Amino acid sequence: MKIRGLILAAFTAILFLLHQDFWNWRTAHPLAFGFLPPGLTYHALYTLAAAVWMAVLVKLAWPSRLEQDAEDKRG
Amino acid sequence: MIAVLFVSLYLAAVLYIGIFAFRRSQKGGAEDFFLAGRSLGSFVFLFSLFGTHMTAFAILGSSGHAFANGIVTYSLMASSSAIVVPVLLFTLGTRLWAAGKKFGHFTPVQIFRDRWECSHTGTVIFAVQAVLLIPYILIGMIGGGTTLRVLSGGAIPYWAGSLLVAIVVMSYVIFGGMRGTAWVNTFQTLLFLTFGLAAVVVIGRGMGGFSATVESMLADPSLAPLLTRERIPPAIFFSYTFMPLSAIAFPHIGIFCLTAKRMAQFKRVVIFYPICLLIIWLPCVFLGTLANNATNVPAIQSKLAARQQQPATAETRAKANGDDVLVLLLEHYAPVWLTGLLGAGIMAAVMASDSQILALSTMFTEDVFAWYGHKERFGEAAQVTVGRIFIFLVTAVAYLVAQRTPAGIFELAGQYAFAGFSALVPLLVGALYWRGSTKYGALAATLWVAASVAAIACFQATFPPGIAYGPVQRTPAGTTVYGVLPVVPMTIVSALLMWLVSLATPKPSAATITRYFPDHSSSA
Numbered sequence: 001m002k003i004r005g006l007i008l009a010a011f012t013a014i015l016f017l018l019h020q021d022f023w024n025w026r027t028a029h030p031l032a033f034g035f036l037p038p039g040l041t042y043h044a045l046y047t048l049a050a051a052v053w054m055a056v057l058v059k060l061a062w063p064s065r066l067e068q069d070a071e072d073k074r075g
Numbered sequence: 076m077i078a079v080l081f082v083s084l085y086l087a088a089v090l091y092i093g094i095f096a097f098r099r100s101q102k103g104g105a106e107d108f109f110l111a112g113r114s115l116g117s118f119v120f121l122f123s124l125f126g127t128h129m130t131a132f133a134i135l136g137s138s139g140h141a142f143a144n145g146i147v148t149y150s151l152m153a154s155s156s157a158i159v160v161p162v163l164l165f166t167l168g169t170r171l172w173a174a175g176k177k178f179g180h181f182t183p184v185q186i187f188r189d190r191w192e193c194s195h196t197g198t199v200i201f202a203v204q205a206v207l208l209i210p211y212i213l214i215g216m217i218g219g220g221t222t223l224r225v226l227s228g229g230a231i232p233y234w235a236g237s238l239l240v241a242i243v244v245m246s247y248v249i250f251g252g253m254r255g256t257a258w259v260n261t262f263q264t265l266l267f268l269t270f271g272l273a274a275v276v277v278i279g280r281g282m283g284g285f286s287a288t289v290e291s292m293l294a295d296p297s298l299a300p301l302l303t304r305e306r307i308p309p310a311i312f313f314s315y316t317f318m319p320l321s322a323i324a325f326p327h328i329g330i331f332c333l334t335a336k337r338m339a340q341f342k343r344v345v346i347f348y349p350i351c352l353l354i355i356w357l358p359c360v361f362l363g364t365l366a367n368n369a370t371n372v373p374a375i376q377s378k379l380a381a382r383q384q385q386p387a388t389a390e391t392r393a394k395a396n397g398d399d400v401l402v403l404l405l406e407h408y409a410p411v412w413l414t415g416l417l418g419a420g421i422m423a424a425v426m427a428s429d430s431q432i433l434a435l436s437t438m439f440t441e442d443v444f445a446w447y448g449h450k451e452r453f454g455e456a457a458q459v460t461v462g463r464i465f466i467f468l469v470t471a472v473a474y475l476v477a478q479r480t481p482a483g484i485f486e487l488a489g490q491y492a493f494a495g496f497s498a499l500v501p502l503l504v505g506a507l508y509w510r511g512s513t514k515y516g517a518l519a520a521t522l523w524v525a526a527s528v529a530a531i532a533c534f535q536a537t538f539p540p541g542i543a544y545g546p547v548q549r550t551p552a553g554t555t556v557y558g559v560l561p562v563v564p565m566t567i568v569s570a571l572l573m574w575l576v577s578l579a580t581p582k583p584s585a586a587t588i589t590r591y592f593p594d595h596s597s598s599a
Binding site: 012015016019020021022024025026027028031034035036037039040042043044046047048050051053054055057058062063064066067069070071 | 146147149150153154155157158159161162165169170172173174176177285286288289293299302303304305309312313316337338339342345346347348349350352353357360361593
């Protein structure tokens, strides 16, 4: 369980670091769909990748015990 | 004026929703007014939380920033938020919800006081949060006034537009409380998500197609850099990844986390948040950038001319400010009826100051009024009444201050509110994850945040751009420290203070620590 948590945290950190796409800094070509520059295309795809990764985290690391604790105490 | 008619209809609809929510919450009580009875369902929780976070800053500020800096705006704030904000909601938002549900807390400060067994430290945190929240509330006022002025072609002056927005927001927050605010935010978010796409298509066609516009900009050496990131140094770009940390420390987001009926409702939020972000920010940034090529729009042409004037003064910078370019594009390229509909959509995003005003009221009535014994003395009904009076006062003060605020929306928010709240995140991490954290560590971090924000404000007010003192440099957009934005050292030092001071100071009682960090090993 702990190892899985560490792996997920490591992948989250890698995704975070991939935000710094220095290789796209001065690039204006190729244009995606004929009008989107690489700097914008990359980060649009990055945003979608973040959504997918959050779905993975929800599936594999959801802290359901927190809800159980809160309901037990309140109820 | 048809546009103004549509916006008026929209404002009437928003008022109706607020009043409808008021009828639904007749059972009264503080929890019902301030937290919607912790009963918000999945749909409202998702769109309202997103709408609460997205303000005039997302629509007007982003397009204005893109107008000056180009496509880099999207990666500076939107795509970094796409990973940072959902992770924060996943790790801290769920724990805030659990602590609120478990112990009946209404605000983060109540959690801090309970967790660290403190009183006055909580009051200091409240005061710093409240002061930092004011600029963010101003964004809505400024955005509302700006939008109505442009949509009406100047017929509604800035002061009257922001006054109208202030009155509408104040009314539905006072009557509808959290339930009204959440429903209005949901309506607003859906409205903008729907009409945003229409705006892109209409403006794109009006400009002669996106491909032709982009190719034209690439052929112009003065405009081509706007389609890359040349104008932003890598260190500044990196600095901006610290800004989204502020999301979870903003009181209106922290308090909103407590309104969910079940913790499972966070699941949809964390997954769909990046997608909603993409739908709103990408068109705003792209259109803001392309506005540089819209030289057939007279108002935009005068902004471009003001940008060229040297030396740049506060006056020329104000003239070149692009916070209204999206509305100007809309007004020029869209048919009148569609401009009205889309204008209403923009107003929807602009008017997000409601949740901040409500949050400030919740904080005041819970963290000050109730904490110092007035709830016991005067009763819960009096507490709600005080909350409503407080909403009126805050809105009135924010309106008056907004009349004297010339700064660009993006800069105003970035320099104070975002940096300050980002640097307060170590408090939440300490309280919710670290048994060893103490009230002294929290106090040290909070005082550091207050002092550093005040220092930046004084530095910027005193010295003109170009001045450097050691590692601290005054730039046209604000201040840098060792080449990065102040938010970076502010957050790092805040975390270090939280850690080191906590290590050296006495911990809360074992009973309190056990309540927040129960040992599951025996029950497993």
